[in-house]
Amino acid sequence: MSITIFLLTLGAAARIVRFINSDYLARGVRAFFIRRLGPDHDIPYALTCAWCLSIWVAGGLFTVAWFYGEHPGFIIPAMALTASYLIGIAASNLDPAEVD
Numbered sequence: 001m002s003i004t005i006f007l008l009t010l011g012a013a014a015r016i017v018r019f020i021n022s023d024y025l026a027r028g029v030r031a032f033f034i035r036r037l038g039p040d041h042d043i044p045y046a047l048t049c050a051w052c053l054s055i056w057v058a059g060g061l062f063t064v065a066w067f068y069g070e071h072p073g074f075i076i077p078a079m080a081l082t083a084s085y086l087i088g089i090a091a092s093n094l095d096p097a098e099v100d
Contacts, residue, residue, distance in 0.1 A: 001065060002069070005070070007082070008065075008079060009065040009069070011082025011086065012078040012081035012082055013054065013061045014082075015082065015085035015088075016057050017050055017053050017054045017057050018088070021053055030044070030047050065078075
């Protein structure tokens with residue numbers, strides 16, 4: 001695995017974890033599992049814990065990257081997810097704070 005594929009996979013994993021764990025658009029998924037299984041169940045807990053979720057997301061993505069990392073079907077989505085994550089970090093840290 002090249003360093004480029006490693007870094008793209010790392011960025012993609014970070015974005016997926018961030019999306020599932022704390023993005024507004026994924027709140028329905030988190031709420032569904034909390035309502036369905038209860039807040040003390042392992043699945044809702046994992047969906048709301050970045051540390052808990054990251055090992056599963058990274059494990060899956062790095063396994064796919066190991067076998068298919070050079071394929072455009074992996075590289076293009078990984079690039080988009082990594083760019084999304086980096087732009088999100090830059091936008092939240094470089095732009096002035098929003099006033100509610």
